[in-house]
Amino acid sequence: MFYLLHGPDEFAIAEFVDALKEKMGDPAMASLNTTVFDGRSVTLPELRGACDAMPFLGPRRLVIVEGWLTKLLGKAEEGEGEASPASSKETLAAVVEYLPNLPETTALVFAEKREIPERNPVLKAAASGEWGFVRFFDIPKGEALVRWIQARAKRERGEFTREAAHALAAADPDPRALDNEILKLLTYVDFARPVELADVEALTPAGGEAKIFDLVDAIGQRRGPPAMRELHKLLEQEEPLYVLGMIVRQFRYMLLAKEMLEARAGEPEIAKTLGLHPYPTEKICAQARNFSLPALEHLYRRLLDYDTDIKTGQVEAAAALDTLVASLTAA
Numbered sequence: 001m002f003y004l005l006h007g008p009d010e011f012a013i014a015e016f017v018d019a020l021k022e023k024m025g026d027p028a029m030a031s032l033n034t035t036v037f038d039g040r041s042v043t044l045p046e047l048r049g050a051c052d053a054m055p056f057l058g059p060r061r062l063v064i065v066e067g068w069l070t071k072l073l074g075k076a077e078e079g080e081g082e083a084s085p086a087s088s089k090e091t092l093a094a095v096v097e098y099l100p101n102l103p104e105t106t107a108l109v110f111a112e113k114r115e116i117p118e119r120n121p122v123l124k125a126a127a128s129g130e131w132g133f134v135r136f137f138d139i140p141k142g143e144a145l146v147r148w149i150q151a152r153a154k155r156e157r158g159e160f161t162r163e164a165a166h167a168l169a170a171a172d173p174d175p176r177a178l179d180n181e182i183l184k185l186l187t188y189v190d191f192a193r194p195v196e197l198a199d200v201e202a203l204t205p206a207g208g209e210a211k212i213f214d215l216v217d218a219i220g221q222r223r224g225p226p227a228m229r230e231l232h233k234l235l236e237q238e239e240p241l242y243v244l245g246m247i248v249r250q251f252r253y254m255l256l257a258k259e260m261l262e263a264r265a266g267e268p269e270i271a272k273t274l275g276l277h278p279y280p281t282e283k284i285c286a287q288a289r290n291f292s293l294p295a296l297e298h299l300y301r302r303l304l305d306y307d308t309d310i311k312t313g314q315v316e317a318a319a320a321l322d323t324l325v326a327s328l329t330a331a
Helices: 011-020 028-034 042-053 068-071 085-101 120-129 145-157 162-169 176-186 198-201 206-222 224-237 242-263 268-274 278-289 293-311 317-329
Strands: 002-006 034-038 061-066 108-110 133-138
Touching: 002 011, 002 120, 011 061, 011 108, 011 176, 011 268, 034 042, 042 061, 042 108, 068 085, 068 108, 068 242, 085 120, 108 133, 120 133, 145 162, 145 176, 145 278, 162 176, 162 198, 176 198, 176 206, 206 224, 206 317, 224 242, 224 317, 242 268, 242 278, 242 293, 242 317, 268 278
Parallel strands: 002 108, 002 133, 034 061, 061 108
Antiparallel strands: none
């Protein structure tokens, strides 16, 4: 059987391959019948030799090739080398010719971290042949990522509230990193109750993001005391320059969102432009509506001035942030 697994979700591909390894039975014997090749250096004779070999004291062999089609397509990353067009076409043709004749005792896996185009001869052949299996693994985004987090938690016999899943999705879009965070949070609540928004804010990078939203909300509504409280909460956990950087970034997002809102762009388009998930984009757009465009432009210039003054040592960072927030919330 031949498997072509391709796409940017390396974590899902790795899990699929791990499931194939588990089907090999006893791990000690399975390791003797598993061969992994680096696609940047493997040759077709080496591949055929591994695939055609008889299994050792077991029913099957598993051969995994990582990134070979990417190399043959001339999409290798900088510094990894590229195959010439002529040799690539010849190798692809030879692979297509060989694959239908794979021994029944061998499972061959091509794992590609990029999308392989539909016109690729290996993909076309595998998709149309009974001997082939093709799957594209895309990284879940937006609501799909929120559902993925909740499903992942359920698989671990835990649960996330929708608000908690939204906050975690907004904090990190990488499935591998999210998997670690999910397990950490489920362990924190001892699997005894659903993970809630407060848990995510307390234990993950989403905590700083959430406090920045609260701070900017208070600034936008000219509520001085709450804004100062949120600022001091942030300063208890982070360095002043990092806090200022988060504030500057938030106002930059708001300025860009305001410009697009005034041009009658919708939130999906704004999310795509900012490179953010729908949840934080919705909050940023709501915050941007608290300001006029000229006001946001003026505030953003002031923030950049403060950034320069702090970095050049003209003012002390924490005191400057106090003065900044006080002035921004003044009536």
